[in-house]
Structure formats: structure tokens, C-alpha cells
Amino acid sequence: MTHASIQIIRDEHAALAAMLRSLILMVERGPGDAPEQYFDVLRAMLFYIDELPERLHHPKESELLFPKVAHSAPQIAAVIAQLDKDHQRGEGAVRELQHHLLAWELLGESRRTVFETAARSYVRFYLDHMNLEEREILPAAEQSLTAQEWTELDAAFATNCDPLTGKYPRDPIYDRLFTRIVMMAPAPIGLGSAR
Ligand SMILES: [Fe+2]
Numbered sequence: 001m002t003h004a005s006i007q008i009i010r011d012e013h014a015a016l017a018a019m020l021r022s023l024i025l026m027v028e029r030g031p032g033d034a035p036e037q038y039f040d041v042l043r044a045m046l047f048y049i050d051e052l053p054e055r056l057h058h059p060k061e062s063e064l065l066f067p068k069v070a071h072s073a074p075q076i077a078a079v080i081a082q083l084d085k086d087h088q089r090g091e092g093a094v095r096e097l098q099h100h101l102l103a104w105e106l107l108g109e110s111r112r113t114v115f116e117t118a119a120r121s122y123v124r125f126y127l128d129h130m131n132l133e134e135r136e137i138l139p140a141a142e143q144s145l146t147a148q149e150w151t152e153l154d155a156a157f158a159t160n161c162d163p164l165t166g167k168y169p170r171d172p173i174y175d176r177l178f179t180r181i182v183m184m185a186p187a188p189i190g191l192g193s194a195r
């Protein structure tokens with residue numbers, strides 16, 4: 001049986017991966033003849049990543065899961081150190097990306113390539129990061145944690161989940177932000193055709 005905390009991590013990864021794929025799709029399509037809508041959705045997406053995965057998902061891993069796995073599966077300490085480093089870098093990286101986007105929107109085309117290049121490298125970095133966690137950390141946790149540790153983890157994880165997964169209770173303050181992203185962004189995250 002999959003432990004609730006592992007399922008939450010997988011669900012949050014899936015939601016975030018969908019968001020990142022929509023973001024890249026938008027970068028590839030460009031603003032076309034609707035730049036206002038384009039910048040509006042991209043801004044909302046980056047704000048979402050900064051607000052939720054950065055503040056809810058990473059701390060769950062770095063503060064709750066990783067220390068237990070490092071203790072019971074010391075052979076993957078180097079992987080955990082790498083992932084923790086990624087977490088520390090993540091917030092700065094998404095802020096920088098938000099700045100590059102604003103620079104393109106407010107200063108014009110000369111700043112477009114910088115944003116597009118940074119966006120591609122950010123998405124690659126994030127997808128690789130989640131991949132590494134699913135490949136190395138989750139199996140090691142499943143093999144080495146005790147029943148008592150799972151009870152503690154599941155209880156701690158249950159109280160702070162990313163509402164974008166659609167499976168866990170959501171804080172109503174994010175409703176407007178989600179509606180905005182989902183209505184305007186392209187699939188897989190949204191229903192719209194923002195370009
Ligand atoms: Fe992570």
C-alpha cells in the first residue's frame with residue numbers, strides 16, 4: 001500500500017509538472033496578438049510556483065522526509081544533499097524568473113530572450129529535481145522507514161497540501177488565482193488557449 005505522504009508528494013509533483021509544461025508551451029507560442037493576457041497568465045503561474053510549491057512542498061521534504069531517510073538510508077546522503085541544495089536555490093530562481101518576465105513586459109523585446117532562456121532552464125531544473133526524488137528518495141523511504149515514522153510523516157503531510165492537485169482541502173484565498181490560471185492557460189494545466 002502506498003503511504004499517504006508518498007502519494008501527496010507524487011500528486012504535488014504531477015500538478016507542478018503540468019504547470020511547468022503549460023508554462024513552456026506558452027513560452028514556445030509567444031504572446032502573439034494578445035500580450036496582456038499572455039503576461040497575465042505567466043505572472044500568475046510564476047506567482048503560484050513561488051507561493052505554493054516553494055512554501056509548502058519543499059519544506060515538507062527538507063524538514064520532514066529527508067532527515068528520516070538520511071538517517072535510515074545513509075547511502076543516499078549525497079543525493080539528499082543535492083536535493084536540499086536545489087530547494088535552497090529554488091526560491092531565488094523563481095524570483096529571478098519573475099523579474100525577467102517583468103523586464104520583458106515593461107522594457108520590451110530586448111529582454112525577451114533572457115526570460116525565455118531562463119524559463120527553459122528553470123523548467124528543466126525543476127523536472128530533473130522531481131525525477132531524482134521519485135527515482136531515489138521515495139523508494140529508499142519505502143524500504144527503510146518504520147511504521148512509527150510513516151504515522152508521523154503522514155500526519156504532518158496531511159495538514160499542508162498543494163490545492164492544485166484537486167485532491168486535498170484547499171485554502172479559499174487561492175481560489176481566484178487558480179481560476180485565473182486554469183481558465184486562461186493551455187493544457188495540461190488549463191482549459192484556455194493563452195498564447
Ligand atoms: Fe523537492
Ligand SMILES: [Fe+2]
Pocket residue numbers: 009013057061130133
Ligand atoms: Fe518534491
